[in-house]
Amino acid sequence: MIRSSLASLARLVFPEVCPLCQSLREESPEEGFCPSCADSLPLVRPPLCVRCGLPFPAGEGENHLCGECLLSPPPFSWARALGRYETGLLDGIHRFKYRRAIRIGEGLGRLMAEIPMEGGPVLSSFDRVLPVPLHPARLRERGFNQSAVLAGAVSRRITIPLDLFSLRKIRDTKPQTSLNGAERERNVRGAFSVARPSAVEGEKILLVDDVYTTGNTLREAARALLRGGASEVAVLTAARAVPRFLGG
Ligand SMILES: [Zn+2]
Ligand SMILES: [Zn+2]
Numbered sequence: 213m214i215r216s217s218l219a220s221l222a223r224l225v226f227p228e229v230c231p232l233c234q235s236l237r238e239e240s241p242e243e244g245f246c247p248s249c250a251d252s253l254p255l256v257r258p259p260l261c262v263r264c265g266l267p268f269p270a271g272e273g274e275n276h277l278c279g280e281c282l283l284s285p286p287p288f289s290w291a292r293a294l295g296r297y298e299t300g301l302l303d304g305i306h307r308f309k310y311r312r313a314i315r316i317g318e319g320l321g322r323l324m325a326e327i328p329m330e331g332g333p334v335l336s337s338f339d340r341v342l343p344v345p346l347h348p349a350r351l352r353e354r355g356f357n358q359s360a361v362l363a364g365a366v367s368r369r370i371t372i373p374l375d376l377f378s379l380r381k382i383r384d385t386k387p388q389t390s391l392n393g394a395e396r397e398r399n400v401r402g403a404f405s406v407a408r409p410s411a412v413e414g415e416k417i418l419l420v421d422d423v424y425t426t427g428n429t430l431r432e433a434a435r436a437l438l439r440g441g442a443s444e445v446a447v448l449t450a451a452r453a454v455p456r457f458l459g460g
Contacts (some may be wrong), residue, residue, distance in 0.1 A: 216374075231315035232304050239450040244319035253323075254296040256452055258330065264427060265292045267454060275421055286427060288419065288434040288445045290336030293452035294324050299425055305422055309358045317358060321365020321451045326418070336427050337416065340375045341367040344421040346405070346434050347384040347433060362450055363420035372418070378405055381435060388425060400432040413441035425447040 230246035237246045244250065259268045260276035264286055268278075272455065294300040310315040339388050343359035351357055360376055367374035383403045388396050406412055417437055421430060424447070434445040 225351055231313060232300065232320055244322050250323075252300050253294070254301055255297050256293050256295055256327075261288055261397060265290065265424070265452060267296065267452070277381070280427075284432050284435070286336070286396035288430065288447045291424060291427070291430065291447035292327050292329070292333075293424055293449045294320065294327055295451055297453040299424075305358075305451055308361075309354075309422060312355065313358070314361055317361035317450075318365045321362040321420075322369050322437045324362065324448050324450055325366045325369035327448070334365075334371065335370050335418065335448075338370075338372055338410075338418040338446070340373045340378075341370075341414040341418045341420060342375050342379050342437070344380045344419060344429065345376075345379050347381040349384050350381075362422060366418070366420055366448060375411060378406060378408045378440075379433065380407045383444045388429060392428070396426055396428045400429050402432075403429075404436035406434045406436055409440045412437055414443050414446045417442045417446070419445055419447050423451045425453045425455060446456065 217285045220407055222289075228237050229235070230249055232245050232249040235246055235248075245253075256267045257270075258267065259270075259275050260266060260274045261268070261281055263277055263281040266278045266280075268276075295304070304316050306321065307313040308320070329335070341363050343357060343363035345359075346354065346357045363376075364374050382405045385399050385403050388399065391399055417429065419433060419437070426432060430447050430449075434447065437445045
């Protein structure tokens with residue numbers, strides 16, 4: 213009783229603001245975004261690739277494997293994203309990443325922990341949550357690792373330990389957006405290493421990143437973890453870039 217009246221007093225003095233649209237809101241901060249922002253997120257919905265999570269155009273029937281996963285299966289067992297990298301989610305990630313709107317990242321991380329898996333993989337069966345690391349030079353420049361904020365929120369929500377130290381970025385790569393397909397693969401080759409093999413050996417690892425673009429970075433990070441002895445690596449991202457010919 214006292215606590216709840218203190219909470220409402222606190223809301224009068226420091227009103228809760230939706231981190232995405234900045235509108236005042238009434239529900240508790242745990243809820244994340246205001247209802248209208250939560251409703252307008254471009255969520256990834258089935259049908260999708262059971263392996264890499266690529267969404268197919270609506271009406272393509274059941275979930276199945278995409279062409280890329282058939283031709284060259286990724287090292288991770290599956291990847292899923294909260295939403296498509298467009299509209300409100302793209303804006304939100306940009307504000308989070310480039311303007312340090314940390315609360316947006318925390319809200320997205322909480323929602324990522326609740327992505328419906330529809331009888332598929334169970335997040336709580338994983339042993340630890342690892343963010344895709346930034347190179348130390350990049351970390352100094354940005355001031356924080358956006359993937360670590362997301363991974364922290366996921367780990368708190370599913371109550372699985374967060375591990376910020378076992379995977380390291382040992383090579384400062386060029387931004388993937390400036391490169392074509394083959395260059396992207398070369399650019400990230402050997403970019404990651406496992407700093408503490410004893411921490412990943414035999415572990416089921418949930419690897420967290422902000423955006424799944426071509427998957428080259430995530431494939432390379434997963435490869436490093438599996439070489440380091442992890443028994444399984446799966447991927448969770450806030451957004452998934454969907455090639456234009458598949459959009460709709
Ligand atoms: Zn909002
Ligand atoms: Zn796929």
